Amino acid sequence: MAGVSCCWDVPWCFGGDFNITRFPNKRVGDTHFSHAMTIFSDLIFKPDLIDLQMAGGDFTWSNGRAWSRLNRFLVSACWEACFPDLSQKRLLRMCSDHYPIMLDCGGIIRGHRYFKFENMWLEEEGFVDRVRSWWSSHSFSGTPSFVLASKLKALKQDLKKWNVEEFRIMENERKLLLQQLKSLVDSELLGDISNEELERKKEVVAELLKITLMEEIYWSQKSRVLWLKEGDKCTKIFH
Structure with missing residues (x-):
């Protein structure tokens, strides 16, 4: 990812389940930094990505016994500059172990709406x-x-x-x-x-x-x- 992001000087946004926590306090019961956490932090720092603050809760995955922050959006500085009101929010989950995460870029400018069958x-x-x-x-x-x-x-x-x-x-x-x-x-x-x-x-x-x-x-x-x-x-x- 770091290599690809260096090839194109454009705004970047990565999102999804990274299957790793960044800090020990983002996993219930974890108290020490692991080697995987260090690698994940390097992934964020080397391409100069921003780990956005998340509203709506601290954890994004749970099986009812364990809780972790696995899901997130990472954006580049120029992506953030395009959307001054950028934020990510944890929504309510329904049938998955993962909570859905919404990246809110501040709304959409809508034009004239023509009729079509939905x-x-x-x-x-x-x-x-x-x-x-x-x-x-x-x-x-x-x-x-x-x-x-x-x-x-x-x-x-x-x-x-x-x-x-x-x-x-x-x-x-x-x-x-x-x-x-x-x-x-x-x-x-x-x-x-x-x-x-x-x-x-x-x-x-x-x-x-x-x-x-x-x-x-x-x-x-x-x-x-x-x-x-x-x-x-x-x-x-x-x-």
């Missing part, structure tokens, strides 16, 4: 029936081509309005579910959780996974990466 809509229960109902509710007079064009235009407005309302509700639901999950996880860590709360935790995770699937479909379509298939996507991208 594949994630198909994951919403009752969507086809809803479209059929909208289509039947519109009536126009004229040539067949004019009627078709007019109904499509009216349907587009129905879809745009529904998309804004439905997924604004979904975003609020996501926030509430994350709050519930955090509360349940905190109770679980303290050993003060009932069987009913454990069942509720499973339900919350299932609902969050459904919302996450729809977001994944949305960003996959937006990226226009046509070869991206189901499975281990990260491995395919890196290969």
Whole structure:
């Protein structure tokens, strides 16, 4: 990595599971520096990378008995200069031993949004029936081509309005579910959780996974990466 980064004088960002802690206090029960920790620090210092502070918690991996800081983003100084509000945050985990890490670069400047059919809509229960109902509710007079064009235009407005309302509700639901999950996880860590709360935790995770699937479909379509298939996507991208 150090050799490659020296070949191109451009902003660099490395991220992922490095499978090593940098300091002993970033692994519960560890008190001494290891040789691997020294090598990892050299990896950061030689290319002049910056180990960003992380908000949201100290550890990024746990199997319920051990806790470690394995996941992080490392950026070059010129990358940090491009994004003055750069930060990394630990998010809530759902079904993995690893906590997801988000690199926040300060937001995206959005331009004019044109209409397009979102594949994630198909994951919403009752969507086809809803479209059929909208289509039947519109009536126009004229040539067949004019009627078709007019109904499509009216349907587009129905879809745009529904998309804004439905997924604004979904975003609020996501926030509430994350709050519930955090509360349940905190109770679980303290050993003060009932069987009913454990069942509720499973339900919350299932609902969050459904919302996450729809977001994944949305960003996959937006990226226009046509070869991206189901499975281990990260491995395919890196290969």
